[in-house]
Amino acid sequence: MDTYSKAVTTLKSAITSAMERAIENGQLPKAELPGFIIETPADKSHGDFAANAAMAGAKAFRMPPFKIAQAITENLDLSGTMCEKFEIAGPGFINFFLGEEFYSGVISEILANPDQYGCSDFGKGEKVMVEFVSANPTGPMHMGNARGGALGDCLAAVLKKAGFDVWKEFYVNDAGNQIEKFGCSLEARYLQIFKGDEIEFPEDGYQGADITELAQEYADKNGDCLIEKSSEERKKELVGFALPKNIKKMQEDMAKYKIIYDKWFFESELHNSGAVKEVVDLLTEKGLTYEQDGAVWYKNKQVLTEKLLKEGKTQKYIDNLELKDDVLIRQNGNPTYFTADIAYHKNKFDRGFNTLIDVWGADHHGHVMRMKGAMDAIGYDGEKLDVVLMQLVKLVKGGELVKMSKRTGKAIQLRDLLDEVPVDSARFLFNTREANTQMDFDLDLAVSQDNQNPVYYVQYAHARICSIFKSLANDGIKAEKCTSRELALLKADEERELISHLASYSGEIVSAAKDYDPTKITRYVTKLATLFHKFYNACRVKSEDKELMQARLALCECVKAVIKNVLTMFNISCPESM
Secondary structure: OOHHHHHHHHHHHHHHHHHHHHOOOOOOOOOOOOOOOEEEOHHHHOOOOEOHHHHHHHHHHHHHHHHHHHHHOOOOOOOOOOEEEEEEOOOOEEEEEOOOHHHHHHHHHHHHHHHHHHOOOOOOOOEEEOOOOOOOOOOOEEEEHHHHHHHHHHHHHHHHHHOOOEEEEEEEEEOOOOHHHHHHHHHHHHHHHHHHHHOOOOOOOOHHHHHHHHHHHHHHHHHHOOOOOOHHHHHHHHHHHHHHHHHHHHHHHHHHOOOOOOEEEEEHHHHHHHHHHEEEEEEEHOOOEEEEOEEEEHHHHHHHHHHHOOOOHHHHHHOOOOOOEEEEEEEOOOOOOHHHHHHHHHHHOOOOOOOEEEEEEEHHHHHHHHHHHHHHHHHOHHHHHHEEOOOEEEEEEEOOEOOOOOOOOOOOEEEHHHHHOOHHHHHHHHHOOOOOEEEEHHHHHHHHHOOOOOOHHHHHHHHHHHHHHHHHHOOOOOOOOOOOHHHHOOOOHHHHHHHHHHHHHHHHHHHHHOOOHHHHHHHHHHHHHHHHHHHHHHOOOOOOHHHHHHHHHHHHHHHHHHHHHHHHHOOOOOOOOO
């Protein structure tokens, strides 16, 4: 148990014991002890911890909270709690102030194993898959993929730190309708090279310049060898040439973005293995399909209506959702994307993952309930599928919205962004806003090397600490192991505020893992840098008082270790000089 958790646990036990003693001596009436919480006040003048035990007990004890608080505190023994004093505040809150044991304990704990600080067994080794980006391989990756990549990769890192067994996966849609459209688009552009405008381009074809470039690349290499072949042969050949090139570019872009997946899973595997057909057969066996107009349909409306009614939703609420059935097999005999997606999520569960986390764009909102319902329908637990919905991101430069790349004159792609912006900045900045909020990505800020850029600000704090140690080393001074008595010299408000923030790191990791929100950790480390700069400006590290100097060096080492811990976890560089 980390020092912070130990402090909370022992304090909670002391408060519980105080209530029991108050009941025994008649200061509180006999009643079931209330549940209560211990939290950290926003205003540090209100103490390090605040307990609402008196407020929570008002109903059970049928007494005013202030009177209950008096009874608790009159029976409270703080020995072994790491707290040195308490006070009753407002209508009955009990505020607690931590003592030297806590502050020295935090520093000792961090220095004992800095690389592992913040790790916990909260996840109990549960197998979790995080699937993110999963961009369509028929074209270049865009800005939404840039945000999704940073969020997904850093979320996976937080979950791993919190004790989950994490697997990262990219789902490649290399089959189905979009690949058919890709083939038709390539075919049209290829034929236009040799036959000109007499070849019409498909209305729903992919219009991107990349399609034209790929067709031209094939023609330059192989000439008009496909002109006399059938359309099917031509499309198969062109897709076989172009698709691996697109997928390779995606893998290169992700690697440049410092994202390494455990697996790139290809949709074609599901079709070739019969897994997609198996899902249709399974739903049919359960009476959840029907045929209409030559297509096979899934009874989505029935499944979700029954599910929502069981959850206590009203029929009026359900009617307002305007639920509809879904096509599984089209008239042409090809499965829909939805069918393959059901098979893919079934495959994930079959591989032994307990929880599935998908990072999707907000435009997939309506797909969430359908997929959860489909998991229930085929005999799995839809509640074990969690979807992080990500809002749009806009590029801003000079206060103006940017839609086109100056270099190419085309829509900005992930590759363009990574050519213009340091990867460290992109990964950090995309994790400064929660996924469910729209985001303006400021290109000027991302490339700036000053304290306005949060990743620079954090990296600079780390580099500044490194420079402190180098400077002292030049004077023949090096850090030495401190005793608890020496660490207890750290009494300044700036020192204790900094130590308290360091102590909360493990809890922040768990909170970020619970909420699937890695942005909590970027905010945490940014505040850590702020508190360090505040401490540095208020407390001189190099001092004639050798014991105080060594204690402050120990504190600097802790801050350095935790900043490195966070940046390394998020695969962001941690420079020692800037």
